Amino acid sequence: MSHSQLYLNLAVNGLVExxxxxxxxxxxxxxxxxxxxxxxxxGDFMTFSAYTAKGASVLAGGSLVFGAGVAxxxxxxxxxxxxxxxxxxxxxxxxxxxxxxSIGLAFLIRNTLTFFVxxxxxxxxxxxxxxxxxxxIFLQPLDLAVAAGAAxxxxxxxxxxxxxxxxxxxxxxAGNADLARVSGIRAGRVMLQLWLLVGMLAAVAxxxxxxxxxxxPEMGWHLLLPAFAAAILGGVGSPIGxxxxxxxxxxxxELSVPLVGSTYKAAVGFVVILVVxxxxxxxxLGRDRSVR
Amino acid sequence: xxxxxxxxxxxxxxxxxxxxxxxxQYGYTGLINFGQVGFxxxxxxxxxxxxxxxxxxxxxxxxAAALFAAVAAxxxxxxxxxxxxxxxxxxxxxxxxxxxxxxxAEDWLTNGTAGISGIARPFAALGVGIERDLAFLxxxxxxxxxxxxxxxxxxxSPFGRIxxxxxxxxxxxxxxxxxxxxxxIKVLCLGAAIAGFAGGLQAQYIxxxxxxxxxxxxxxxxxxxxxxxxTRSFLGAIVGAGVVLLFLEGSRFLRDELPDISETALASARxxxxxxxLILTMLYRPGxxxxxxxxx
Numbered sequence: 001m002s003h004s005q006l007y008l009n010l011a012v013n014g015l016v017e018x019x020x021x022x023x024x025x026x027x028x029x030x031x032x033x034x035x036x037x038x039x040x041x042x043g044d045f046m047t048f049s050a051y052t053a054k055g056a057s058v059l060a061g062g063s064l065v066f067g068a069g070v071a072x073x074x075x076x077x078x079x080x081x082x083x084x085x086x087x088x089x090x091x092x093x094x095x096x097x098x099x100x101x102s103i104g105l106a107f108l109i110r111n112t113l114t115f116f117v118x119x120x121x122x123x124x125x126x127x128x129x130x131x132x133x134x135x136x137i138f139l140q141p142l143d144l145a146v147a148a149g150a151a152x153x154x155x156x157x158x159x160x161x162x163x164x165x166x167x168x169x170x171x172x173x174a175g176n177a178d179l180a181r182v183s184g185i186r187a188g189r190v191m192l193q194l195w196l197l198v199g200m201l202a203a204v205a206x207x208x209x210x211x212x213x214x215x216x217p218e219m220g221w222h223l224l225l226p227a228f229a230a231a232i233l234g235g236v237g238s239p240i241g242x243x244x245x246x247x248x249x250x251x252x253x254e255l256s257v258p259l260v261g262s263t264y265k266a267a268v269g270f271v272v273i274l275v276v277x278x279x280x281x282x283x284x285l286g287r288d289r290s291v292r
Numbered sequence: 293x294x295x296x297x298x299x300x301x302x303x304x305x306x307x308x309x310x311x312x313x314x315x316x317q318y319g320y321t322g323l324i325n326f327g328q329v330g331f332x333x334x335x336x337x338x339x340x341x342x343x344x345x346x347x348x349x350x351x352x353x354x355x356a357a358a359l360f361a362a363v364a365a366x367x368x369x370x371x372x373x374x375x376x377x378x379x380x381x382x383x384x385x386x387x388x389x390x391x392x393x394x395x396x397a398e399d400w401l402t403n404g405t406a407g408i409s410g411i412a413r414p415f416a417a418l419g420v421g422i423e424r425d426l427a428f429l430x431x432x433x434x435x436x437x438x439x440x441x442x443x444x445x446x447x448x449s450p451f452g453r454i455x456x457x458x459x460x461x462x463x464x465x466x467x468x469x470x471x472x473x474x475x476x477i478k479v480l481c482l483g484a485a486i487a488g489f490a491g492g493l494q495a496q497y498i499x500x501x502x503x504x505x506x507x508x509x510x511x512x513x514x515x516x517x518x519x520x521x522x523t524r525s526f527l528g529a530i531v532g533a534g535v536v537l538l539f540l541e542g543s544r545f546l547r548d549e550l551p552d553i554s555e556t557a558l559a560s561a562r563x564x565x566x567x568x569x570l571i572l573t574m575l576y577r578p579g580x581x582x583x584x585x586x587x588x
Contacts, residue, residue: 037378038378038381038382040385086571086575089575090574090575093578095377095378096318096324096377096381097574097578099324099378099381100515100519100570100574101570101571101574101575103326103512103515103567103570104512104516104566104567104568104569104570104571104574105567105571106567107512107563107564107566107567107570108564108567108568108571109567110563110567111560111561111562111563111564111567112560112564113560114556114557114560115557115560115561115564118554118556118557119556119560221508225385225386225389228382228385228386229386232379232382261397263393263396263397264393264397266389266393267389267390267393267394269386270383270386270387270389270390273382273383273386274371274383277371277372277375277379277383278371281375281379
C-alpha cells in the first residue's frame with residue numbers, strides 16, 4: 001500500500017469515528033446550551049446503550065435491529081430519569097453541582113453495569129463482510145453502515161432542532177430562559193424533551209461504536225475527552241459546530257497515528273482543546289461567552 | 293498497633309493530603325480541578341525516578357515531587373484560569389489522562405506499564421519492619437498536620453481573604469483593583485505541590501509506581517472525600533478522607549460474608565456506591581456531612 005493510500009484509509013476510518021464523536025459532542029453541546037453544564041455522563045449513556053443492545057439482541061435471537069431499538073428506548077428513559085430525579089433538582093445551583101453529579105452518575109452507571117455483566121469485553125453479533133477496494137481505499141461495508149447510521153441520526157436530530165416547534169422552544173430556552181418562560185414556554189417540558197433527545201443520540205452513538213469495535217465498560221468514558229474537544233472546537237452551544245468539530249477530531253486522531261503512535265491517539269483531543277483555548281476560546285462557530 | 297492498621301492509617305494520611313489540596317483549590321478558591329490524580333502521578337514518578345535512576349535521597353526526592361507537580365500546574369493555569377470555570381475542569385480531566393498515557397508510552401523513562409520498583413523510603417536505618425512503617429506513618433501525620441495548619445494560616449491571611457472574595461464575587465474584586473488571575477494560579481500551583489508531595493510519599497510507601505495506580509478513579513475518591521467532609525473545612529477534609537477510605541477498606545471484609553459475589557462484582561458495587569454517594573451528597577448535603585454551612 002502506498003503512502004497516500006495509507007492516509008486515505010486512515011482518513012476514511014477517522015471520518016466514521018468522527019461521526020460517532022460528533023453525535024456525542026452534539027449531546028454535550030445541547031445540554032450545555034440549554035441546561036448550562038458539561039455533562040460528563042454522556043459517554044456512560046453510550047456504554048449503557050451498547051450493553052443494552054447486546055443484551056436485547058441476544059434475548060431476541062441475534063436481531064441487531066431489535067437490540068438497537070431497545071437500546072434507544074432504554075437510554076432515552078435513562079436520560080429522562082437522570083433529569084427528573086437528579087438534574088431538575090439542581091436548577092439554579094452553581095455549575096459545579098450538576099458537573100460533579102454527572103461524574104457521579106457516570107460512575108454509578110458504569111459500575112452498576114459491571115456489577116451485573118463483569119468487565120470482560122464483548123461484541124455485537126455483526127456479520128463479518130470482506131472489505132471492498134475502491135481506488136486503493138479499503139472500505140468495510142460495516143464502516144459504511146455505521147457512517148450511514150450516524151449520518152441519518154444526525155440529520156434527524158438537526159431536523160428536530162431546526163424544523164420543529166420542539167427545537168424552536170429548546171433554542172428559546174437556551175437563549176434566554178426567563179424570556180422563554182414569559183412567552184409561555186414550559187421549561188420543564190422542554191428540558192424533558194432535551195434529555196430524551198440527548199439519550200437517543202448517545203444510544204445510537206453507543207450502538208454504532210459497539211458495532212465498529214468492542215463493548216467494554218470504559219468505551220464511553222474514553223470517548224468523553226474527544227467529544228468534549230469536538231464541542232469546544234466547534235464552539236460550545238453550537239450544534240453544527242459539534243458536527244464539524246467531531247469530524248475534525250476523528251480525522252485528526254486517525255491521521256496522528258503514523259506520526260505519534262496509537263497510545264497518543266487519545267491525547268489528540270486534549271491538544272486540540274489547548275490550542276483552541278489559546279487561539280480562539282469561543283471555538284470555530286461559537287459566540288464568545290468563554291471569558292469569565 | 294497491627295501492621296494492617298498502620299497501612300490503612302498511612303493511606304488515610306496520603307488521601308488526607310490530597311483532599312486538603314482539593315479543599316484549598318475548590319472549597320476556598322472555587323477552582324474545579326478534575327485532574328488531581330495527574331499531579332499526584334507526576335509527584336510519584338518524580339520521586340521514583342530521582343530516587344532510583346538518579347540516586348537522590350528520599351528527602352530530596354519528596355521535595356522535588358512537590359516542585360515538579362507545581363511546575364506542571366503553571367501552563368494549565370495560564371491557559372485556563374482566565375476562561376470560564378468549567379474549562380479548567382475539562383482541561384484538568386484531559387491533563388490527568390494525558391499524564392497516564394505519557395507514562396504508558398514513554399517506557400524509556402517510566403518503564404511503561406511495568407512500572408518502577410525499588411523506591412527507597414526515609415528512615416532506612418530502622419531496617420524493614422514495623423518500626424520503619426510507624427516512623428513513615430509519623431512522617432505522614434506530621435506532614436498532614438503541618439499542611440492543614442499552614443493552609444489554615446494562608447486562608448486567614450490577606451491573600452486568603454482575596455482568594456475567598458474571588459470565589460464569591462470576582463467582579464467585585466476586579467472593581468477594587470485586584471486581578472483575580474494571579475491569586476488563582478498561585479492556589480492551583482500550591483494545591484498541585486501538595487498533591488505531588490502526596491504522590492512522592494505514596495511512591496516511597498509502596499516502593500513501586502505503575503500507570504494503573506493513577507486512573508481517574510483516584511480524583512473522584514478525593515472529590516467525594518472533600519464533599520463529605522465539607523468543602524470549606526480543612527479538618528473536614530481529613531475526616532472525609534478517613535470516612536471514604538474506611539468505607540473502601542471496610543467493604544473488603546464483606547468478602548468473607550458474601551462468598552457468592554465475585555471480586556469484580558464487589559469492586560463494582562463499591563464504585564457504584566461512591567458514584568451514588570457523590571450524587572446524593574450534592575443533592576441533599578452540598579455543604580458536606582460534617583461542615584453543613586455551605587453557600588449553594
